[in-house]
Each structure stands twice: as structure tokens, then as C-alpha cells.
Amino acid sequence: GENVEQHPSTLSVQEGDSAVIKCTYSDSAPNYFPWYKQELGKRPQLIIDIRSNVGEKKDQRIAVTLNKTAKHFSLHITETQPEDSAVYFCAASREVTGGGNKLTFGTGTQLKVEL
Amino acid sequence: DAGITQSPRYKITETGRQVTLMCHQTWSHSYMFWYRQDLGHGLRLIYYSAAADITDKGEVPDGYVVSRSKTENFPLTLESATRSQTSVYFCASSVNRDYEQYFGPGTRLTVT
Numbered sequence: 106g107e108n109v110e111q112h113p114s115t116l117s118v119q120e121g122d123s124a125v126i127k128c129t130y131s132d133s134a135p136n137y138f139p140w141y142k143q144e145l146g147k148r149p150q151l152i153i154d155i156r157s158n159v160g161e162k163k164d165q166r167i168a169v170t171l172n173k174t175a176k177h178f179s180l181h182i183t184e185t186q187p188e189d190s191a192v193y194f195c196a197a198s199r200e201v202t203g204g205g206n207k208l209t210f211g212t213g214t215q216l217k218v219e220l
Numbered sequence: 221d222a223g224i225t226q227s228p229r230y231k232i233t234e235t236g237r238q239v240t241l242m243c244h245q246t247w248s249h250s251y252m253f254w255y256r257q258d259l260g261h262g263l264r265l266i267y268y269s270a271a272a273d274i275t276d277k278g279e280v281p282d283g284y285v286v287s288r289s290k291t292e293n294f295p296l297t298l299e300s301a302t303r304s305q306t307s308v309y310f311c312a313s314s315v316n317r318d319y320e321q322y323f324g325p326g327t328r329l330t331v332t
Contacts, residue, residue: 111262137318148310148323149263156318194262198318206317207278208253210263 107132109197111211118185119219126214128195129177135197137206138171138178143192143213152193153180185218192216223247226311226324234332239298241327243311251314252294253321254278254286256307263310269294270317301331 108131118124128138139154155162155169155178162169166185171178178197182189195211224245233239243252254266255278265278267286275286283305285297294313298305308328312321 139320148325150323151320154320196263200317206251207265207268208321209265209279210255212260212262 107209109209109211115215117217124182126180130197135199137198141194190218224324232330241296243294245313249313253312254296255310303331306331
């Protein structure tokens with residue numbers, strides 16, 4: 106099955122700096138790579154996603170890059186703000202027999218933005 | 221977000237008891253999922269369903285049973301709860317495969 110490794114497990118940055126979270130996958134052909142943000146005590150919420158036919162996607166201060174050759178994808182947050190403090194999860198999805206997709210999540214990165 | 225709900229939000233039960241966690245969505249999404257979240261493991265898929273009456277195992281299905289007789293409901297049953305099943309359980313739904321999954325608020329389950 107799919108295995109997704111996520112690094113770092115914790116990340117502390119100063120407000121205004123950039124933050125980068127990296128994930129690698131082991132399966133040969135995931136086709137969908139979402140990123141979720143989870144604030145303390147809340148549910149995970151999608152912040153950005155990318156499909157396997159796209160190398161990069163940007164939405165305001167966040168961007169995701171995908172390198173299929175190296176089997177890794179990354180989340181970039183620029184101009185970080187205190188409200189960006191949360192746990193971020195990467196995930197990789199692949200189609201399964203009978204239809205549907207299975208998401209395998211990374212173990213999460215606790216991002217702390219310090220004033 | 222009010223479109224997907226879970227009940228109960230908190231549950232304490234004893235080892236060996238049967239427990240059912242409920243999940244209800246109002247969007248008529250085809251796909252529904254159950255995850256458990258534990259420190260150091262992220263979110264792990266227990267079971268998923270592509271449509272009513274179609275379910276399949278995820279990464280950690282042992283000790284759990286699911287059913288989906290109606291599109292909007294996807295209950296998760298722990299047949300005989302064990303302490304290792306103490307966790308936060310999230311239900312999620314999506315309109316189609318490889319689309320955004322919307323998560324419910326979660327159920328915090330403690331097995332004593």
C-alpha cells in the first residue's frame with residue numbers, strides 16, 4: 106500500500122517568514138495530493154490540492170509543488186501569520202479496484218508562527 | 221460544515237462493550253470515510269464507502285464494522301471495544317473520488 110512520509114514533525118518560524126513542509130510517497134502512481142490544516146480541537150480542512158498532471162499550484166500565500174520523478178511534494182506558506190499556526194497534513198490518493206480512492210495521510214507537521 | 225455531523229461527540233465506554241458511532245451528511249455525497257486520529261500516526265483510514273451498500277476496508281479495519289444502507293448515513297461499530305481503540309474518530313464525505321473530503325467534527329472515544 107501507499108506510504109507517505111512527512112517532514113518536519115514540528116516547525117517554528119517567525120511571523121512574516123516562509124514555511125516549507127515536505128512529503129514523499131512510495132507508491133508508483135498516486136493521482137491526487139491534498140493538504141489539510143487542522144487547528145487544535147477542530148476538524149481537518151482542505152487548504153490546497155494538486156493533481157498528478159500539474160507540477161505547481163498557488164493560492165494566495167500558499168503553494169504546492171509536485172515532483173513525480175523524485176516522488177515528493179511540498180507545501181509552501183509565504184508571509185506567515187499567527188493564524189497559520191496549526192497541524193498540517195499531506196496526503197496521497199490512488200484509485201482502487203472497484204472504484205473510489207484511498208487517501209493515505211502523512212503524520213502531520215505542527216507549525217508554530219511566533220510573533 | 222454543518223452538512224456532516226457525528227454523534228456522539230464524546231463517549232466513554234468499557235472494554236468489551238459494543239459501541240456505534242454515527243455519521244450523517246446532507247449533501248448526498250457518494251463517498252464516505254471513517255478515519256481514526258492518534259498522536260504520531262496522523263489520520264488512518266478504517267473503512268470507506270463508494271455508494272450505498274458498497275463498503276471496503278481501509279488501512280486499519282480490524283475490530284470495526286460498517287454499513288451503509290442509506291446514502292446519507294455511515295455508522296461505525298466497534299463490536300467489542302478495546303483500549304487500543306481509544307482515539308478520535310473522524311467521518312468524511314466527498315462528492316466523487318479524488319475530490320475534497322469534508323470532515324465531520326469528530327468523536328472522542330475513550331475505552332476504559
